[in-house]
Amino acid sequence: MKITDLMIQEAMIMDLQATTKDEAIDELIASLNRNGRINDPVLFKEMIYKREAESSTGIGDGIAMPHAKTKAVNEPTVVFAKSSKGLDFEALDDQPAHIFFMIAAPEGAGNTHLRTLAALSRLLVDSDFISELMNTNTPQEVSALFDAKQAEAAAKEAEKEKAKAEKEAQSAGVSSRANNVKSNAGVIVGNANSEDFVVAVTACPTGIAHTFMAEDALKKKAQEMGINIRVETNGSEGAQNVLTADEIARAKGVIVAADKNVEMDRFDGKPVLQRPVSDGIRKSEELIRKAVNGDAPIYRSQGGGSRGEAASAGKMSVGSKIYKDLMNGISHMLPFVVGGGILLAISFLFEQIASPDNPIVKLLQTIGGGDGAFHFLIPVLAGFIAMSIGDRPALMPGMVGGLMAVNSNAGFLGGLAAGFLAGYVILGLRKALKGLPKAIDGLKPILIYPVLGLLIVGAIAYYIFDPIFGSLNTWLVDVLGNLGTGNKVLLGLLLGGMMAIDMGGPFNKAAYTFAIGVFTSSGNTDGAWMAAVMAGGMAPPLAIALATTFFKSKFTEQERKSGLTNYVLGLSFITEGAIPFAAADPLRVLTSCIIGSAVAGGLTQLWSINVPAPHGGIFVAALANHALLFLLAVAIGSVISGLILGLWKKAPTLVK
Secondary structure (H helix, E strand, O other): OOHHHHOOHHHOEOOOOOOOHHHHHHHHHHHHHHOOOEOOHHHHHHHHHHHHHHOOOEEEOOEEOOEEEEOOEOOOEEEEEEEEEEEOOOOOOOOOEEEEEEEEEEOOOOHHHHHHHHHHHHHOOOHHHHHHHHOOOOHHHHHHHHHHHHHHHHHHHHHHHHHHHHHHHHOOOOOOOOOOOEOOOOEOEOOOOOOOEEEEEEEOOOOOOHHHHHHHHHHHHHHHHOOEEEEEEEEOOEEEOOOOHHHHHHOOOEEEEEOOOOOOHHHOOOEEEEEOHHHHHHOHHHHHHHHHOOOOOEOOEOOOOOOEHHHHOOOOOHHHHHHHHHHHHHHHHHHHHHHHHHHHHHHHHHHHHOOOOOHHHHHHHHHHOOOOHHHHHHHHHHHHHHHHHHOHHHHHHHHHHHHHHHHOOOHHHHHHHHHHHHHHHHHHHHHHOOOOOHHHOOHHHHHHHHHHHHHHHHHHHHHHHHHHHHHHHHHHHHHHHHHOOOOHHHHHHHHHHHHHHOOOOHHHHHHHHHHHHHHOOOOOOOOHHHHHHHHHHHHHHHHHHHHHHHOHHHOOHHHHHHHHHHHHHHHOOOHHHHHHHHHHOHHHHHHHHHHHHHHHHHHHHHOOOOOOOOOOHHHHHHHOOOHHHHHHHHHHHHHHHHHHHHHHOOOOOOOO
16 A cells, blocks of 8 residues: 555645644644544544643654544544744644644555555654655645655665565575664664674554654664664564564663563563663664663563563653652542542432432432442552553552541542552562562562562551551641630631642531531531531532643643532532642642632631532532622632642643
8 A cells, every 4th residue: 555545635734834733733633533544533632631641742853743642533633734933733843733644544444554654654754754744835845755756766766675585595504693684573684794682672652653754764764874683572562573572681781662562471581671762763872872781771571561670770850750650649539530420429419309218319429429439539540550650560560559548537638658669669670579489470579579568458448547647637627626616717727728728638528527527516507517517518529620721831731620520520529630730849839729718718718608508519608698700709709729730730731
């Protein structure tokens, strides 16, 4: 198949009007939609941004290749576009992008299509070819140039295969490591007289473009340097040109240029460079030189995962590593927050129409609440933080530690601590048990790590989380009880602010427990303190929703979408909707939310508002003695928090 079979002329944009990355993506998607190549522009755009969140597809040298593989695509298509002025696409070299290829691949795309896309990707590492593309003026010129280049590449490949076949025929029966030979897995590329040999693996999340560009860049650079190389690709079709055990054994070093997990245990004992796939494209010479010189950490497989000592030996800073681990936990927790929260909100609505004993209300609250989805929030957060640090052996102790944090009133802050604790406990065990006989290596991931990891994490959670946070919770309730009602506004400020301190942890529960205790006490059923805690609990998610709506540039696409659900969660008095944002940026989110929640709580007492219901948010607002003032208090607190967060927060940067 020719590349131009996918790169239809009708969809080409020879004068891109966009001036920003978002505008460029929208313009390219619009072209796909106009030409009937996609059936769901919204889903396709979501998948494009999901790929961008992994790493920028602005590969540098003026090229951007946004791509996605999704059921929203009707036919495999590549949209070519040119921008004479160029625009900031967050490229890896921080230079403007002038040439764009938006790749749309359907789920289950045939091998022919994927091979054609791989051929396109390989052409784009040729700087002369890019210069020629920049000089085209019409879609016809673009198509002619691609057809000519693909034909030229095919002719060179055929000539190379013919020469290789003749050479192999002449030297039949003679094997030499110095010759370029075809193994059962692929071709060794390089200098026939060189003894320097390295192996490499390339992989990107979608396996469409960067995987093959990195492969071609490494091969070309190795040939220039006179070094032999074998490259395995982990693309959409799976692993191709798989490295053999013999090749790995005799390689001087291993390059893993990948943005997703690849099989690593086979490299045990070898110098391994683990870098992003973009480095395979842009820093191929540096990687090859270091691999040949053995200038890389020695990889030690520990079993039970794809990670070893070399995995953490890249250039990622401590802060970036913590953020990556945190995001792994948050991304897995989000579906529980959204799914459970929406069902709870619907249950509150049904409760007002029917009654608390209504079967539908009970069903929805059981599925979404503390006995269902919400029961897993903190354990899932902790478990997947741990897994990001220590791989699969850390998942179970992390989840158990998170559950124990919940049961001991430690809240999401305790869950964060449990997750990081479990991950680093497993890393510590790996180092501590490194000297054990290799005969029991197989027992480590299935017996030793689970038992010792769970024991250590569980013991720390039991002896530290429970007494510290439990005592703190009890102390706070006692302090609040002794304050009495002497200064209602001060107490309202305090209760409202406490609802946002840890969003489900001891502070939040202490404030809510105090309000419930007063609410259920004889003669105090007017719900004054319930108004304060409810307003304080509604403000954080609403503030998040407002900030992500009105300060879009400060949040990622995923955060903006998650922010929309916080409108529903906030109005329903489900503070947990703000937890993923608070966990990702605790200083800014918690500080801004505490201020707004405190204001909301204080205003309810200034205006003598009471809400005679323990939960429900907007669905019980009509029961308040001053319903409009209650909603105004919530709105003021939410806007204050949203403004502080939106103005304070820094714009996101993609990890390169």
